[in-house]
Amino acid sequence: MNVEPVRKAPWIILFLGIVCISVSAIFVKEAHINGISSAFYRIFFAILFILPFYIRSKNKNMSYKGICICLLGGMFFAFELVFWNIAVIISNATFPTLIVNLSSIWVSIGAMILFKEKLNHFHWIGNGIAMFGIAVLIGISNIVEMKVDRGFIFSIIASIFLALYVLSVKQVRLKNSTLQVVFFTFLGSVVTLFICCIITESELYGFSSISWVYLLCLGLITQVGGYFLINFSLGYIDSSKVSIFTLVQPILTAIFAVIILNESFAMHHIIGGFLVLIGLFIAIAIKRCPFAPKSIL
Secondary structure (H helix, E strand, C coil): CCCHHHHHHHHHHHHHHHHHHHCHHHHHHHHCCCHHHHHHHHHHHHHHHHHHHHHHCCCCCCCHHHHHHHHHHHHHHHHHHHHHHHHHHHCCCHHHHHHHHHHHHHHHHHHHHHCCCCCCHHHHHHHHHHHHHHHHHHCHHHHHCCCCCHHHHHHHHHHHHHHHHHHHHCCHHHHCCHHHHHHHHHHHHHHHHHHHHHHHCCCCCCCCHHHHHHHHHHHHHHHHHHHHHHHHHCCCCCHHHHHHHCCHHHHHHHHHHHHHCCCCCCHHHHHHHHHHHHHHHHHHHHHHCCCCCCCCC
C-alpha cells in the first residue's frame, strides 16, 4: 500500500483550512455591510452549525470556571473580529490580515508574564524584525510625523484582543474537548456582538441577497471550515509546524485581494510585509531548533 498520499493528507487539509481563513477579508469586503454586523453573523451562523453536534455530544463536563473563561475568551474574540472587520473595510484586505498575526508577539509577552514561560534571545530577535517590518510597511516618515492610518491602529487593537483570547483559553483547552471550548467561546462572542449591534444601532436585516451569501460564507467556510480543518490537522502535524505554515495566510489573502479586489501594493509594502513574516517565522520556528533551550514557548 502506498502510504505517501496518507502522509500528505493532513498537509492538504491544513492548506485548505488556511485557504478558508485567507478569504475571510474578501468576504468582509464584498458583503458591503457594517463591520460589527458582519462579525455577528460570522459567529451566529457558525454557532448554529455546531449547536446540533454539541447537543449530541456526551462530553459536557466542563466546570463552571471553565465555561466562564470560555465566555470571557469569546468576548475578546468578538472585539478582535469587530476591530479587524472595520480595519479591512476602511483600508484593504491584506494589511489587517498581516498585522493581526502580531498577536503571537503579544501572546509571548503575556505567557511570559502570566505563566512565567521563558523565551530565548532568538524569539526577541524575530519579534524585533517583525516590528521593524511594520515600521517599513507603514512608512517610517509617517510614524515620525504621527500619520498612522486608522486601519493600522484598528488592526493592532485586533491583534491585542486576539492575543487576549488565546491567553484566556490557553489552559482550558488542555482540559476540555475542542467542541466544548468552541461552543462556549462562540456563545460568548455571539452575545457580545449582538449587544454591540444594539448599542451601535448596527443593521441586522435588510441586506441584499449577495450580502447574505457572503455572510454565510464567513460563518461556514471561514469560521467553521477553517477552524475545524486546521484543528483536525493538529492531530497529525506538530503544532509548531502548523503555526509556521499559517504564516502563508497573509500571502494568500494578498493574492486573492489582487485578483478579486484589484488591490495593489507599493514596494515598501511588499518589503515590510516580508520582514514581518520573516520575523514571525524566526520567533515561531526557533522553538523547535535543536540548539534552542527546552524552556522556550
